Amino acid sequence: MSKHETRASEALSERFEAAFIPTYGVPPVALARGEGSKVWDVDGVEYLDLIGGIAVSSLGHAHPALVEAVSRQVATLAHTSNLFLHEPEVLLAERLIGLLGVPARVFLTNSGTEANEAALKIAIKYGKANGRTYFVATENGFHGRTLGALSLTGKPAIRDQFGPFPIDVRFVPYGDADALKNAVTDECAAVFLEPTQGEAGVVPPPEGYLRAAREICDATGALLVADEIQSAIGRTGHWFAHQHDGALPDVLTLAKGLGGGMPIGACVGLGQAGTILAKGDHGSTFGGNPVSAAAALAVLDTIESEGLLEHVRTVGAQLSDGIAAIDHPLLAGVRGRGLWLAVVLTADRSARLQAAAQRAGFLVNALQPDAVRLAPPLVITSEQVASFVSALPALLDEAASDD
Known part of the structure; x- marks a missing residue:
């Protein structure tokens, strides 16, 4: 050229x-x-x-379905803030809960990092209420670049220059169930894991690892947080990557593929984890934006219909x-x-x-x-x-x- x-x-x-x-x-x-x-x-x-x-x-x-959904919604109602509700966000939350098949509550965000920040606040509040003082995450794991999410990110090259961090996080090798078991005690608030490590090089878990993580958290009372920012919404051939292993988390974080190009994320608290945050504990001006919610609904509908x-x-x-x-x-x-x-x-x-x-x-x-x-x-x-x-x-x- x-x-x-x-x-x-x-x-x-x-x-x-x-x-x-x-x-x-x-x-x-x-x-x-x-x-x-x-x-x-x-x-x-x-x-x-x-x-x-x-x-x-x-x-x-x-994609025509995404173009139509976004065009229709932006011409109808583009923004409400969190002071008012709108139907697309409710439909989206209901749809995500339905895909999981268990009782849950949803907090909508603009990005994956923000979804993980919401998950971290759930875990912090849970820990403070139950005398739990530290967190466990994995070496080479990636959860985002804001300070809370970065606290959980096990990549020294992007992490170390921004410390010290506000929470105590103990890192273990990804895929090593014994190391995870040794690190998680009844003083651990939560374990943050990717069902497949993304930024580490698309590294799937060894057979049985996620189920072992679920059992370890059940035995100690720690929350299991599954970071599915990259791995969900059909990316691995299931709606959620944890479904490959039958290991349901307590908290699930989503973003990326959910909006098909529009900025949106979600933090989903399953069961009792969905009731830990209360009014005033968290918020987002743009989270659950009507246009992004309409886009996400179009993505989910199209994945299913096609x-x-x-x-x-x-x-x-x-x-x-x-x-x-x-x-x-x-x-x-x-x-x-x-x-x-x-x-x-x-x-x-x-x-x-x-x-x-x-x-x-x-x-x-x-x-x-x-x-x-x-x-x-x-x-x-x-x-x-x-x-x-x-x-x-x-x-x-x-x-x-x-x-």
Whole structure:
């Protein structure tokens, strides 16, 4: 591509760099529009979106059901604050409770971090009422970047420079049930776990780990909080990833894929955990916004009406099996569930693989030095999956090259 053809992207990148606090650096692609699982940059270059806005764009881009729901709602009532109620938020809360199949209460937020902040306040209040003084989370776990959520995040590189933190959190290796059992006593308020670790590299739990966590919390009286910010809303082929293991949490946090691109999150307290916070204990001006709630309802309706849970299981297996069948010295394997996978490498070449994929028209995410995340829209087609699998050996060649 000539310099003239890239001028729009370069100009926008320069404006971005000049205008924004540099927390992201400058992203490599400037997107202009999308349709289904495809996106186009400002220079008109087409890509297959295998990131999905970090597991957010459940229905892909410009899905008619989402466009219609958002357009209708924003033309009717765009905002109420928490001083007034509206039907979309009630319908959404009822729908989430129905998907869980047990009594529960919902608090709607704008993001995953805020959902985890609400969960943390539930756990803190529970702990204070019951003489419980500390929390347990996992090494390399990720729960958000606000100070409460960051307290629970076991990634020293992003955590340490912002301490000390307001709560006592003890970190244990993810997947080690014995370490978890040793760490959780009757003085522990809550255990925060991801049913699959996302930012650590899409790391599923060992068989029986979540059930063991449930039993440990039951035995000690600690709350079990499942952070399903990335893993829920069909991403792994079930509505919620904890359903793979039959381990129902006390508190569930949701976001990302719930709104299909609109900002929304939810903290769900199951059973008695739904009654711990009282009037005045928490709040959000924008949480449960009518437009975002309408979008979430459209996402849930469409996943159900289009049979996307089964589709995710089918094309997810096609993608996983296709990658696993590739024999390449740079490829160590593939891990994950459904349409939430990591291409695992034998060397720290993920950034090179991401760049090679971009040049070939595929957007992927170099999540860890040796792992590339795939989290495409749930509507990605079998043909689109096949196109990536077919291209991957050449991309691995390019990433492995020292040229």
